[in-house]
Amino acid sequence: METSRHHGFGGWQIFGKHDSTEIGLPMKFSVYLPPAAVKGPVPWLIYLAGLTCTEETFMIKAGAQRAAAELGLALVTPDTSPRGTDFPGQADNWDFGVGAGFYVDATQEPWSKNWRMYSYVTKELPALIAANYPVDVQRLGLFGHSMGGHGALTLGLKNPDLFKSVSAFAPISNPINCPWGEKAFTGYLGSDRKAWAAHDASELMKQRAHPNAILVDQGEADQFLGTQLHPHALEAAAKISGQKLTLRRHEGYDHGYYFISTFVEDHLRHHAKILG
Numbered sequence: 001m002e003t004s005r006h007h008g009f010g011g012w013q014i015f016g017k018h019d020s021t022e023i024g025l026p027m028k029f030s031v032y033l034p035p036a037a038v039k040g041p042v043p044w045l046i047y048l049a050g051l052t053c054t055e056e057t058f059m060i061k062a063g064a065q066r067a068a069a070e071l072g073l074a075l076v077t078p079d080t081s082p083r084g085t086d087f088p089g090q091a092d093n094w095d096f097g098v099g100a101g102f103y104v105d106a107t108q109e110p111w112s113k114n115w116r117m118y119s120y121v122t123k124e125l126p127a128l129i130a131a132n133y134p135v136d137v138q139r140l141g142l143f144g145h146s147m148g149g150h151g152a153l154t155l156g157l158k159n160p161d162l163f164k165s166v167s168a169f170a171p172i173s174n175p176i177n178c179p180w181g182e183k184a185f186t187g188y189l190g191s192d193r194k195a196w197a198a199h200d201a202s203e204l205m206k207q208r209a210h211p212n213a214i215l216v217d218q219g220e221a222d223q224f225l226g227t228q229l230h231p232h233a234l235e236a237a238a239k240i241s242g243q244k245l246t247l248r249r250h251e252g253y254d255h256g257y258y259f260i261s262t263f264v265e266d267h268l269r270h271h272a273k274i275l276g
């Protein structure tokens with residue numbers, strides 16, 4: 001199952017692969033185990049990456065391992081979609097299909113058989129990691145970036161007993177009202193827009209609040225801010241439900257991993273404080 005293992009900051013950076021029953025195909029994942037994991041189960045975070053990313057992107061680019069080692073947090077990242085199908089046009093667009101699973105269970109053909117990223121992230125992946133690595137199932141948090149920020153907010157709001165802490169970098173906050181979301185939800189969930197609201201962070205947050213405060217960071221120079229991300233919708237929704245939300249706007253930062261690496265330690269500390 002492990003494909004490679006590298007010593008880092010006193011812990012271990014691990015890459016692996018398994019046959020996923022939810023997805024029906026092999027799925028890759030990565031795990032960072034902090035030094036504290038040799039003594040017993042540690043709190044842990046699942047990170048959901050954005051469009052075009054893989055299970056490697058965050059581990060290579062975010063520079064999160066030093067702080068994770070210091071805080072005693074394990075980090076886990078799945079891939080962003082199934083790979084290995086041969087659906088027509090599946091990789092023609094960088095914002096739909098391969099690398100763009102949107103963390104939903106697709107209901108539309110041909111995607112519905114394999115594009116089951118919601119069930120994969122909420123059920124199979126946590127069970128797989130807990131069965132194989134020293135993580136405390138009661139102390140799991142969820143965070144992500146862009147498409148993965150949408151995933152972190154929606155999966156976290158729907159599963160507060162599983163994901164005790166939630167945060168996001170530049171999330172797609174209102175996908176039912178942006179081109180990325182409209183394209184993905186039409187393809188995966190069908191053209192009935194009423195079915196989409198259950199997968200929209202702002203719509204969900206109007207109806208319910210996660211018991212713990214949510215941290216969101218957003219760059220003001222993000223090239224997707226005006227068209228795709230709509231953080232104002234999340235702020236408005238938080239006011240309706242009473243969700244404790246810290247949404248920080250940072251002048252000069254764009255959408256990329258230099259932005260994420262700048263603030264990733266703040267996110268790890270946010271989760272560590274809640275998870276204990």
Ligand SMILES: N[C@@H](CCC(=O)N[C@@H](CSC=O)C(=O)NCC(=O)O)C(=O)O
Nearest residue numbers: 050051052053094145146147148256257
């Ligand atoms: N078309 C470009 C840009 C794709 C891109 O910006 N992807 C972001 C996530 S966007 C929302 O989910 C990303 O995280 N890219 C990885 C990176 O290393 O920056 C392309 O194909 O790269």
